[in-house]
Amino acid sequence: MGSISVVLGSASPARLRVLRDAGLVPQVLVADLDEDAIVAAMGDVPPADVVTRLARAKGEAIVSSIRSDGNPSFEAARVDGVVLTCDSMLLLDGELSGKPHTPDVAIARWKRMRGKTGHLLTGHCVTRLRDGAVESVVADHRSTGVAFSDVSDETIARYVATGEPLKVAGAFTLDGLGGWLLDGITGDPSSVIGISLPLTRELLARVGVDVTDLWRT
Incomplete structure (x- = not known):
């Protein structure tokens, strides 16, 4: 197990933690995108397409960097690897929002969110690399319902003052201080944290990789 190299194209510590807790030890490379x-x-496209296309764009940028970078630390990924990229946005009342x-901005958003249910959309892209070339690319999204507590202005102000919701x-967050301010979720908790394990497993299978081949023991 663990012969295929995994690259996580994300600066998110939560995504890295989810993968590490699930048995993967990915290298991290961050895409520089506007x-x-x-x-x-994109123009007027469905919300799910927005996050999925962003995940694809991040994947393309990461793969381009891996293939052109002479850094030997990514040589194994060039020879036999998978690149995982994601993008998350909240859909509430028909409006998509990312990081505040x-x-x-964070206070204004929380005042709109409290007492309501939104959907956290996370686009996922898996790129298979072999012998320096892109062998295959697959992408999809996962939607998870999030019920926000009807919290007070003071609670919102205190939460925003921690700095956590800004990033x-x-x-x-589900796995941080924000977890106290949620009434529940409907769907995949790992996707709300940042990367859906079930969907990533499915996408890996579509590029011919069994997730157990990526486990590091």
Whole structure:
């Protein structure tokens, strides 16, 4: 087991933690993309397509870097590897939102979210590399319902002041402080944290990789 190299194309510590807890030890490489420009260029497309296309774009950028980079640390991935990339956004009242970045935006979003149910959409892309070439690429998305608690203005302000919601899609976490402010989820919890294990397993199978071949014991 563990002969196929895994590259996670994400700066998210939560995604890395999910994969490590599930038996993978991926290398990490972060794509340098203008996501806002990519979304703007898409025009009017369904929300699921937005996150899936962003995951694909990240995969293409990561693969390009791996194939062109002379760094020997990625040589194994070039020879026999898989690249995993994701993108998450919250769909609420027909509107998609990503990371809020600033406290004012995070507070405004939480005031709209509280007491409602939204859907965390996560696009996934798996790229199979072999002998320096792209052998196959597959992508899909996972949607998970998230019920937000009807919390007070003071609670929202205290949560935003921690800084946690500024850095995550939808301005909340399931596995951190934000978990206290959720009434429940419907669907895959790993997808809400950042990367769906069931969907990733399915996509890996579609490129001819059994997830057990990636386990490190």
